[in-house]
Amino acid sequence: MNILRKKSKANLPFSETVIELFIRLCGISSIIFVFGIFFFVFREGAGFLFNGLNLTEFLTSVEWQPTSLNNKRYGAFALIVGTFSVTALAMCIAVPFGLGAAIFVSEFCSPKLRETFKIVIELLAAIPSVVWGFIGLTLMNQLIIQVFNAPIGLTMLNGGIMLALMSVPIIVSIAEDALKAVPDSYREAAEALGATRWQVIYRVLLPAAKNGLLAAVLLGAARSIGETMAVLMATGHSVNIPSGPLSWIRTLTATIAAELGEVARGDEHYQVLFIIGILLFTITFVVNLIADLVIKGIRQE
Amino acid sequence: MFTETPIDRRKQLTERVVRIFLLVVTSVMIIPLLLIIGYLLYKAIPVLSFEFLFSNPRDNMRAGGIWAPFLGTIYLVVVSLLVSAPIGVFAAVYLNEYARESWFTRVTNLAVVNLAGVPSIVHALFGVGAFVLFAGLGESILAASLTLAIMTLPVIIASTTEALKAVPMSFREACWNLGATRWQTIRRIVIPNSISGILTGVILQVSRAAGETAPIMFTGAVFYKTIAEGNLFAYNITEQCMALSLHLFTISTQVPDVTEGTPHGTAIVLVGSVLLVNAAAIVLRVYLRTRKKW
Numbered sequence: 001m002n003i004l005r006k007k008s009k010a011n012l013p014f015s016e017t018v019i020e021l022f023i024r025l026c027g028i029s030s031i032i033f034v035f036g037i038f039f040f041v042f043r044e045g046a047g048f049l050f051n052g053l054n055l056t057e058f059l060t061s062v063e064w065q066p067t068s069l070n071n072k073r074y075g076a077f078a079l080i081v082g083t084f085s086v087t088a089l090a091m092c093i094a095v096p097f098g099l100g101a102a103i104f105v106s107e108f109c110s111p112k113l114r115e116t117f118k119i120v121i122e123l124l125a126a127i128p129s130v131v132w133g134f135i136g137l138t139l140m141n142q143l144i145i146q147v148f149n150a151p152i153g154l155t156m157l158n159g160g161i162m163l164a165l166m167s168v169p170i171i172v173s174i175a176e177d178a179l180k181a182v183p184d185s186y187r188e189a190a191e192a193l194g195a196t197r198w199q200v201i202y203r204v205l206l207p208a209a210k211n212g213l214l215a216a217v218l219l220g221a222a223r224s225i226g227e228t229m230a231v232l233m234a235t236g237h238s239v240n241i242p243s244g245p246l247s248w249i250r251t252l253t254a255t256i257a258a259e260l261g262e263v264a265r266g267d268e269h270y271q272v273l274f275i276i277g278i279l280l281f282t283i284t285f286v287v288n289l290i291a292d293l294v295i296k297g298i299r300q301e
Numbered sequence: 302m303f304t305e306t307p308i309d310r311r312k313q314l315t316e317r318v319v320r321i322f323l324l325v326v327t328s329v330m331i332i333p334l335l336l337i338i339g340y341l342l343y344k345a346i347p348v349l350s351f352e353f354l355f356s357n358p359r360d361n362m363r364a365g366g367i368w369a370p371f372l373g374t375i376y377l378v379v380v381s382l383l384v385s386a387p388i389g390v391f392a393a394v395y396l397n398e399y400a401r402e403s404w405f406t407r408v409t410n411l412a413v414v415n416l417a418g419v420p421s422i423v424h425a426l427f428g429v430g431a432f433v434l435f436a437g438l439g440e441s442i443l444a445a446s447l448t449l450a451i452m453t454l455p456v457i458i459a460s461t462t463e464a465l466k467a468v469p470m471s472f473r474e475a476c477w478n479l480g481a482t483r484w485q486t487i488r489r490i491v492i493p494n495s496i497s498g499i500l501t502g503v504i505l506q507v508s509r510a511a512g513e514t515a516p517i518m519f520t521g522a523v524f525y526k527t528i529a530e531g532n533l534f535a536y537n538i539t540e541q542c543m544a545l546s547l548h549l550f551t552i553s554t555q556v557p558d559v560t561e562g563t564p565h566g567t568a569i570v571l572v573g574s575v576l577l578v579n580a581a582a583i584v585l586r587v588y589l590r591t592r593k594k595w
Contacts, residue, residue, distance in 0.1 A: 024395055028395075037416075043430060097329065100326035126509075127334075128571060131572050222418050273426075274430070285419075
């Protein structure tokens with residue numbers, strides 16, 4: 001291939017050189033955009049981040065009073081706790097279902113049933129987040145009020161269930177890929193020793209695919225952390241350190257969505273929202289990076 | 302010698318229990334899908350009609366139809382598609398046909414993965430910072446579409462890469478041996494042989510872009526705007542528009558006393574269009590698999 005490349009370069013027509021340049025530019029566009037996102041979000045928030053914002057207070061205080069007239073407070077701790085608690089709850093629901101479904105689809109299913117399940121999962125993944133939020137606001141709200149006898153159903157539990165339903169498809173598809181990547185010879189060797197299907201899965205496949213499964217869970221969590229509309233509509237949207245699944249919370253993402261429309265550009269409050277954006281970007285970037293390293297780790301083995 | 306021992310019997314039992322348990326766990330996922338569609342349809346039936354689709358919202362969005370948001374969503378999707386489809390497809394061509402295995406390719410792939418992982422609200426902030434303010438587009442269909450385009454780029458890149466990878470290497474080699482250049486090979490052999498797969502990705506981009514709310518909220522979608530009913534060219538891409546997803550958010554959280562069923566009707570139109578588009582992608586993929594000759 002390399003010889004071919006060098007030979008053809010010498011007498012390439014001009015139009016082709018232009019096209020190749022364009023293709024190369026498109027190829028690195030993702031890098032440009034990722035840096036661009038960081039740059040532009042940083043640019044809007046940088047002024048206040050380095051000059052004025054008390055970072056310790058931002059990360060540890062629960063007082064979020066950006067619109068107060070004489071006592072403005074930018075403490076995002078409750079928002080951070082809100083984001084992570086609703087994500088943790090969502091993962092508690094989504095991980096067993098997601099991994100269970102992935103094992104079933106990849107190991108127990110007939111090909112026809114597998115296709116059906118995969119289409120269902122794909123359609124589930126396609127439902128827009130605002131619709132999940134709407135379902136949380138109407139259907140799940142009433143359900144929680146009736147089942148738990150709660151005064152209001154817009155709670156962490158509601159948001160957690162919505163997020164779980166949204167992240168299950170990701171977990172299933174990545175976990176299934178991870179299980180598929182385990183060589184068939186492993187399965188055959190174990191079966192030849194007299195292991196049943198479940199013993200093969202439990203003793204051989206799960207240990208062999210554990211990195212991929214971990215990556216699946218991480219990416220599912222990253223999706224939950226970044227989700228905006230569903231949590232904005234379904235979790236009650238009130239700054240609060242949650243005491244249980246039935247308390248209401250507010251997340252980082254929902255705060256930006258709810259408040260960005262009401263601030264003036266260049267305002268401290270406006271800049272703080274962009275700083276929250278930087279925080280979110282960093283969190284998801286790190287989680288995605290870890291997931292990528294975990295996946296790459298398997299390949300090198 | 303091969304009679305069943307109690308251990309064997311226990312093994313069999315575990316096997317059966319696990320199998321049924323996992324089947325139940327998997328089947329449970331069908332329930333929310335059916336439940337959502339069923340619930341929305343049931344509530345929306347009274348308002349659903351052609352008039353609902355083709356008339357503007359009335360009485361401060363408390364009643365009326367969804368024409369303005371519906372057309373707005375179409376505008377946003379089409380413009381974002383025009384941007385992201387070429388960039389995405391060519392990016393995948395670069396990654397799969399030009400780039401060699403190196404640290405740079407790894408970084409590029411990592412960038413694609415991370416771009417897919419950036420939260421939608423951060424894309425919104427980026428759109429505000431880059432397109433609305435820095436590029437001076439203001440809050441407009443164009444700014445919102447560009448934000449959507451960048452957000453959905455990874456979808457197209459991932460599925461196009463998949464499609465290109467499915468074209469056997471021998472096809473390319475045969476073409477090179479005939480003296481074709483790299484680009485000629487891509488244009489005449491690789492892309493025609495993977496066009497259905499590429500289209501699937503493009504279709505998925507459409508469905509993703511149509512449903513997004515957060516990225517367009519502050520970049521070009523507006524709560525309320527009246528446009529001429531029945532005119533497909535009622536919007537100008539340098540102006541703001543309504544959008545189905547944002548409209549659903551608005552009438553279900555911000556507007557009091559909305560006519561019963563209107564939010565559900567909006568939701569079912571949104572879900573229906575998205576699922577229809579997805580179903581089209583699935584059908585295309587299945588058709589492609591049956592037709593494949595290699």
